[in-house]
Amino acid sequence: MDPHASPSAITYYITASTAESLLYLDDQRAIKPHLAASYDVSTDGKSFTFKLNQDVTFQDDTPFNAAAVKWNFDRIVDPNFKAGGALSSLTGYTGTDVVDDYTAKVNFKDPFAPFLTYAAGGTLAFISPTATPKQGTAVNTTPVMTGPFKISEYVAKDHCTLTSWTVYERKSPWASQAGPGYLEKITWKFVPEAGTRTTTVESGETQMVDVVVGQDLTPLAANKDLKIMKKPWTGAPRIWLLNVILAPTDELEVRQAINYAIDKDAIVNTVYKGLGTKAIAPMTKVMLDDPSLEAYYPYDQNKAKQILDAAGWKGDSGIRQKDGKPLKLVLNAIDYGGGPEQTVILIQGQLREVGIDVQIKAQARPPWYEDNYKGATNGPVLFLRSGDLDGLYALFYSANVGTNFNWAMLKDNTIDQLLLQGRQESDPAKRNAIYLQIEKKLMDMAVSVPLVDELSVFVMRQNVYGLQFNGYTYPVVAGCYLS
């Protein structure tokens, strides 16, 4: 539950109602003031000055001030601290100046335009500088934050209980009125088995469930006791990154053929069944939508076969060959204990139809990561949650080869330059133009197969109201109530 240490999305599901950041990204992805009443960006784009609200305290009554901002950000970049996703949100951080009690100036080595979005994210939420050092490892389960709900109990693999922090008097950016939430207590139950999880909301044992599987959605939608809320995930879609330095995906023609040969509609219709839509680019449509991206790689098996024939990969039936070598590649897939996901099995079948033999390497997360760092396979299928188009930096900047997440092993000067420009440009329209250029170039190079824009889906009882999603698509349950 430590927002600075966690690499898991589930942390931010929960802390969206207990933690607060300098800014807030609303469900339309507009940046709004939160713990900071206002902000100012220096002309060189390297410094961000935040004027803090003066009525904020942590849940242990420690005042929230500029010193607390500095303490939190310094903690994340401390080499002795094992940071999670928070570290990349502070790339190039050189320090925070405490200008006065309620003014903090956050400095970076280079211009860092996406910082405003990151400053509104859960990874840069604040924990008490007084309570945390005394808590020891308890910060991992019950961190002390500033939000309207406290994490009062965390039982691993069972549940996490949030209780209303009754002295909370401010008006949260998602709320219609000031004060704490309507509910006294909210319990997140961790139920790993999808069928069991779904049953709990049908029987009324729980009021709301997340992560339903495709085949369950239709019967749930037909259940009059239930209603469904969907919201597209921000960041990268479910995407197959193609390793550009390992044969045979080191050949542009092979990567293009793969893109033509995969029927994304079939994946959406048979596996996702209402839990996703067809992806068109390395960032989801909700991040950047453009007709030019829609035109790339329509499903066309004949086109794929022609490209492979022209590239010398021949074979009337069965697996194609070139110079005596079969057209064989390895797809790196995570196995959470129930085998690889259905999407990769469909991909395997679809590519077999054009003569490409896909071997699925299904494995646990740590060796999956290890193979990705080394580029040991022809690439993994993954998703990446990100609130900013700068998520492309993590996926395709050359310095991120061997680390998170340039697992296409791409080293391209033009892409690098454009990604840096995107970080430096503060004008939203100009930034979008830069990222559109990047996405088109990435699609030309066929370094990935964007598969499915996934939806965050919550199924709830009819008497549940008030669920909201923040701009990162995490659910804010603080405003929920039961009629």
Next chain:
Amino acid sequence: MYAYLMRRLLSTIPVLFGVLLLVFSMLHLVPGDPVKMMLGEFQTSPEQIAKLQSQLHLNEPLPQQFGRYVWNVLHGDLGTSIRSNKPVTQEIMDNLPSTLQLALAGLLIAGVLGITLGVLAAVKQYSWLDVGSMLVALIGISMPSFWLGLLFIFAFSLRFRLFPATGGGDLKHLVLPAVTLGLGAAAIIARLTRSSMLEVMRHEYVTTARAKGIKESRVIIRHALKNALIPVVTIFGLQFGQLLAGTVVIETVFGRPGIGRLIVDAILNKDFPLVQGIVLVVAVSYVIVNLIVDLVYAFLDPRIRYE
């Protein structure tokens, strides 16, 4: 009895030493760099990798590492979980009560149901009671526990709304997982009890007891059952191990916390200190339970103490 007890206690020492050696070897038998595997998805610097290597003493000679490991285990220090940063002992103690509660409840159900069905089937051999009991036992053995669990959830949580489908906590939450877990073991115990009872009831001392005019129920319980239970008790020990292993599936299906889910997550996350700690605790539990079974065995059959 004392000598027997001492002999059995001493015999556990080499077993436990072997367990320690195997558990220690786990980390070194894994292909690749275990530290890089463990840090996996975290963005780590070479300094952090070196720090973890030093923390795990991987730069020391193997015998020294093993000596340190044994010393730490004897002092209750099983290391620190890579994922949660919590002491492994604490992680295990947080989860063990829930699993023990489930395994013991499963064992209780297995024992009561299995012995009752087995005795009834033997006493009323070839009757509908015999056929019915053995049919239930056959179904219990054949049905995978995850499927049985989902059926119970569908029936008793969704349709009849009698029991919650998920979570730890009070007795109500324990019923469905314990019954699911216990049914398979109950089937095995029922079949064994039946065959053991049938064999014992042919012995002359049972005929003698009946000839003396002792009530049939007393003959069955006092004379036949006590002797028929000797092989059943042995199976109890083995079944306890099976039930501990079975909690992995049951805890996942019913969303209960426990050692089963803890070890699956630890394996998937390559959290070696946690895996080592759990394997050690489970192995030691198994050794202790089998020791208890041997002692009960000696109580039930006095001949064993003098052999």
